[in-house]
Amino acid sequence: MDKIKILVVDDEARMRKLVKDFLVKKDYEVIEAENGAQAMDYFYNDKEIALVILDVMMPQMDGWQVCKEIRASSKVPIIMLTARGEERDELLGFQLGVDEYISKPFSPKILVARVEAILRRTIGDEKQEKMEAGGIVIDHAAHIVSVDGEPVELSYKEYELLTYFMENQGIALSREKILNHVWNYDYFGDARTIDTHVKKLRSKLKEKGELIRTIWGLGYKFEV
Amino acid sequence: MDKIKILVVDDEARMRKLVKDFLVKKDYEVIEAENGAQAMDYFYNDKEIALVILDVMMPQMDGWQVCKEIRASSKVPIIMLTARGEERDELLGFQLGVDEYISKPFSPKILVARVEAILRRTIGDEKQEKMEAGGIVIDHAAHIVSVDGEPVELSYKEYELLTYFMENQGIALSREKILNHVWNYDYFGDARTIDTHVKKLRSKLKEKGELIRTIWGLGYKFEV
DNA sequence: AATGCTTTTCAATATATTTTAACCGATATT
């Protein structure tokens, strides 16, 4: 099993090193970024980041902004490093979906305890490398889908949609839920869009398309 | 819908009132306890407490101990009120499964923001995934109803109606009440509509349809 | 700018569900 990756974003190299040292000792893999842009860069290129530790006070793009950008596309847990817990900041943070705060100066024990607490909460959400159900195989590493051994070409959205279905086997999914997960949270387009994608997906999956069931008045469900 | 219940445990009446006032303003129901024993008492007698706010510093049984006792039987979220964030305390707290800290003095905004953040995280876990009564099982996640193990196909309204019946076992439900809950509150259609749905539901449930009893001059009642 | 691809929107059609209305039988009241 690979090490769990944690992204640390802080403009001060000293602080990054401090955090990194504690975490590395606990056998995490730490990726450093010294500003928001770099952080977003790492974040987009490495989908496997399990946790982000973010300094609030940074030049140019501050922690809130980075947080906001990350939240636009991901629910990865975020810990904020603050100099002094100001009321305004905390409130804003909770609205942005910050999971935890640590105020500087902090002790190594607190840092590690909080990181582990959060990871304990979110672990299990981790993606499997391969998924299989009813003859449909998704290989996330290779980004390939096959039905009964035959490879199937799917578009980006179709792939994401199928993944979401298979992650939630046997669970009834409303259109709203699907929109929120497969599309961005701020997407407010037509829910009928889903129908179209389901239709295409079904036709590409051939007979196996029937595994995507319609739940009248609610949405869809994937079931073997 | 009932209000969400929050248990506030603090030996100082002034502090309890302060917290209560803010929360009541936000439409929560607040239950006060002035010591650990009383808290546990309330806790055992009222299974519907959604969140506990706990002062660390209390005579006799301190917050940590109360926390420990609660954790022995429940995973209800706990917020700790601390005088000054000491390292030792925080670490201990995370091990005990404390969800959040608020250090005194705190602002109302922070209190409310954290309460709402936590409830947002944990709510939804609360609603029952499965319901059972007299051999009828409703699996809300899968949106499946089965009678004695045999799956039964229900339409949207039939499903809702059955859910409402099973949520209110043994309680006589007037047609008006059913209309208000299963249909929209502003729906003013024919009450015969219900009869029709009940009829279909009964026939689909086969012998178990008898569990939906007619109460002449009043409405219906679901009873095992 | 043109191309080819994916995604989204739209509108017509098909399908399923819900409601209504009419009738009949059951129950309570007088």
Place this chain on the structure above:
DNA sequence: AATATCGGTTAAAATATATTGAAAAGCATT
């Protein structure tokens, strides 16, 4: 026992929802 009220049943009408195909919009590549 007569009568008025209420509940059950049924089928047809009305409504809501899903599917489909095609067209439009968006996007990246050339």
